[in-house]
Amino acid sequence: MAEKILVIGSCGQLGTELVESLRGIYGTDNVVASDIRKSDDEVFKNGPFETLDVLDKATLGDILNKYKPSQIYHLAALLSATAEAKPKLGWSLNMDGLFNVLDAAIEHKTGKIYWPSSIAVFGPNTPRVNTPQNCVMDPSTIYGISKLAGERYCEYYFKKHGVDIRSLRYPGLIGYKSEPGGGTTDYAVSIYHDALKTGVHNCFLSENTVLPMLYMPDALKATLDIMHAPAEKVKIRSSYNLAGMSFSPKEITASIQKHIPEFKTEYNPDSRQAIADSWPQSINDAEARADWGWKNDFNLDAMTADMLKNLAPVYGKQPL
Numbered sequence: 001m002a003e004k005i006l007v008i009g010s011c012g013q014l015g016t017e018l019v020e021s022l023r024g025i026y027g028t029d030n031v032v033a034s035d036i037r038k039s040d041d042e043v044f045k046n047g048p049f050e051t052l053d054v055l056d057k058a059t060l061g062d063i064l065n066k067y068k069p070s071q072i073y074h075l076a077a078l079l080s081a082t083a084e085a086k087p088k089l090g091w092s093l094n095m096d097g098l099f100n101v102l103d104a105a106i107e108h109k110t111g112k113i114y115w116p117s118s119i120a121v122f123g124p125n126t127p128r129v130n131t132p133q134n135c136v137m138d139p140s141t142i143y144g145i146s147k148l149a150g151e152r153y154c155e156y157y158f159k160k161h162g163v164d165i166r167s168l169r170y171p172g173l174i175g176y177k178s179e180p181g182g183g184t185t186d187y188a189v190s191i192y193h194d195a196l197k198t199g200v201h202n203c204f205l206s207e208n209t210v211l212p213m214l215y216m217p218d219a220l221k222a223t224l225d226i227m228h229a230p231a232e233k234v235k236i237r238s239s240y241n242l243a244g245m246s247f248s249p250k251e252i253t254a255s256i257q258k259h260i261p262e263f264k265t266e267y268n269p270d271s272r273q274a275i276a277d278s279w280p281q282s283i284n285d286a287e288a289r290a291d292w293g294w295k296n297d298f299n300l301d302a303m304t305a306d307m308l309k310n311l312a313p314v315y316g317k318q319p320l
Helices: 013-026 057-067 080-085 087-107 142-161 187-197 216-228 249-257 272-277 286-292 300-315
Strands: 005-008 031-035 049-051 071-074 112-114 164-166 168-170 172-174 200-203 211-215 245-247 264-267
Touching: 005 013, 005 057, 013 031, 013 071, 013 216, 031 057, 057 087, 071 087, 071 216, 080 087, 080 142, 080 272, 087 112, 087 142, 112 216, 142 164, 168 216, 172 187, 172 216, 187 200, 187 249, 187 300, 211 216, 211 300, 216 286, 245 249, 245 300, 249 264, 249 300
Parallel strands: 005 031, 005 071, 031 049, 071 112, 112 164, 172 211, 200 264
Antiparallel strands: 211 245
């Protein structure tokens, strides 16, 4: 009998590409996409889709009864900048949604749960360079506070109830298949669009703000790798550090200029600067590499070449 998989919050940046990848592995009909509203993306035109607000426990239960998934990917969340604007909604969606999924997993005996955490769990007193797996964690944003609380609850549900929960602390995620979703690292997606569309990017961070980033193919690879790893290899049940590359707006601008020499970036830091300043500059992910063999494929210049090649046709230009 084929495995059934439910992706909650499937229409965001990560979810859109994850659904596509999962359907390539498990078959279109075996991966159920769900979100509060359906995206126009091509991937959602085929295969099952359910309208779901993760705060609606009854509908979540009905969907689990209907499909009986053996894996749930719970991606629904309010991201950093958006949650700061709506803190109570951010807390409610990020925490109550997680509780609903964890409780439903126990009730419906779901096999594996994936829930993403974030580098937002770190804070101003965290070591900012080569941030270790275990250190001071004093997040100063609602998003980070909710993710840190979520990590503790995930480990609790694993120890107390045996829920096979798996998690990664994502850095900023960069991809070309969907629009930015309200995060502090989203400039690193918008900048590629602007390079092709107008030749000028208005950056909301200062030019030397270094942050950890990961290209979407690597993020998908890490997510699938940890979910496909044998349970005994997953030794951390709160969330694993995950790293790919670290760079500043100045450095990504220089990388783009290797392909589009006339491109320029203007800097007008806003409220997101304070969020970025509270986050690490680089991440130590030795545990993920040792426990289940994580290894990234892309560096900054390789990502830039791939992003521009894939986005150029969108703007009526030749692949770069």
